[in-house]
Amino acid sequence: xxxxxxxxxxxxxxxxxxxxxxxxxxxxxxxxxxxxxxxxxxxxxxxxxxxxxxxxxxxxxxxxxxxxxxxxxxxxxxxxxxxxxxxxxxxxxxxxxxxxxxxxxxxxxxxxxxxxxxxxxxxxxxxxxxxxxxxxxxxxxxxxxxxxxxxxxxxxxxxxxxxxxxxxxxxxxxxxxxxxxxxxxxxxxxxxxxxxxxxxxxxxxxxxxxxxxxxxxxxxxxxxxxxxxxxxxxxxxxxxxxxxxxxxxxxxxxxxxxxxx
Numbered sequence: 001x002x003x004x005x006x007x008x009x010x011x012x013x014x015x016x017x018x019x020x021x022x023x024x025x026x027x028x029x030x031x032x033x034x035x036x037x038x039x040x041x042x043x044x045x046x047x048x049x050x051x052x053x054x055x056x057x058x059x060x061x062x063x064x065x066x067x068x069x070x071x072x073x074x075x076x077x078x079x080x081x082x083x084x085x086x087x088x089x090x091x092x093x094x095x096x097x098x099x100x101x102x103x104x105x106x107x108x109x110x111x112x113x114x115x116x117x118x119x120x121x122x123x124x125x126x127x128x129x130x131x132x133x134x135x136x137x138x139x140x141x142x143x144x145x146x147x148x149x150x151x152x153x154x155x156x157x158x159x160x161x162x163x164x165x166x167x168x169x170x171x172x173x174x175x176x177x178x179x180x181x182x183x184x185x186x187x188x189x190x191x192x193x194x195x196x197x198x199x200x201x202x203x204x205x206x207x208x209x210x211x212x213x214x215x216x217x218x219x220x221x222x223x224x225x226x227x228x229x230x231x232x233x234x235x236x237x238x239x240x241x242x243x244x245x246x247x248x249x250x251x252x253x254x255x256x257x258x259x260x261x
Contacts, residue, residue, distance in 0.1 A: 071102035078105065087118035098129070106133045107140055114153075123154030134165065142169035143177040150180075150189075163190030170201060175210035178202070182216070199226035206237065211244030218252055231256055 078093030094112075097105035106129055112119050113126035127148050133141025146165030149158045163184050169177030182201030185194045199220045205213030218237035221230050235256050241249035 067100050068102075071097045071100035071105070074100070075102050075105040075108070079108070082112075082118055085118075090118055098132070101136075103133050103136060103138050103141070106130075107138075107144070110141075110144060123148070125154075127154035134168075137172075139169040139172040139174040139177065142166075142172070143174055143180075146177065147180065150184075159184070159190035161190075170204070173204075173208070175205035175208045175213060178205035178208075179210060179213045179216065182213075195220075195226035197226075206240070209240075209244050211241045211246035211249070214238075214241035214244060215246040215249040215252070217241075218249060222252070222256065 074093045074097035078090045078097060081087075081093060082090035091109075091112075094105050094109055098109050110126045110129035110133070111117070113122050113129065115121065127145070130141050130144040130148065134145045135141075142165050146162045146169065148154050149165060150162035151157070163181065166177050166181040166184065170181040178201045182198040182205070184191050185198035185201065187193065191197075199217070202213045202216045202220065206217045214237050218234045218241060220226050221234035221237060223229065235253060238249045238253035238256070242253060
């Protein structure tokens, strides 16, 4: 038992500092510094939908029914008004759409209140909107709630609640949630510290072509944490991560491959 604990202590002492440096403002650094926004989920003031088209597809069945066309139309008109900086009109339309149960509108209102985009910034109000989406079983809403608990934004920080909500979203296949839930296992926050479990969640997201998870798979294989060390496999994951937009992976790949003329 002592040898196992000593080995885990040595792994933790070596691996977590590497991760903190490698992620450069990513999830684990965000856990340590309350005001740091993790690189995996940066809030912006862009006049765009928070979720991707693929994410939006997750919500279509949620909004089926007679009011679907109307609520979707209100959402689209609201987004158009927001892009033209008609903020009062945008808020009216988006709220009407959200009140009718259109999940993408609910998520957009959450984003607006987090960023102070067209409204007075209010993270508590943002939390309440994201909670509406999460309570409907929406994976993006569950993820957002988990991250707000993790950061202590709009709600009292709770690693246990963060882990519970991120797992809900991760179990539905949402890759950002899978990646962040894996990161909780690295740090042992809200869950037991377990590198093997962390890598298992990174792999799920990586197999969905999420670049940051692919990068973390590369880190795991490069340093032999949670998996057997294999730098060739690490390079393969780093290449995939670069292809899928990871800003961290190119430096790691350069370090392993060296400069080639």
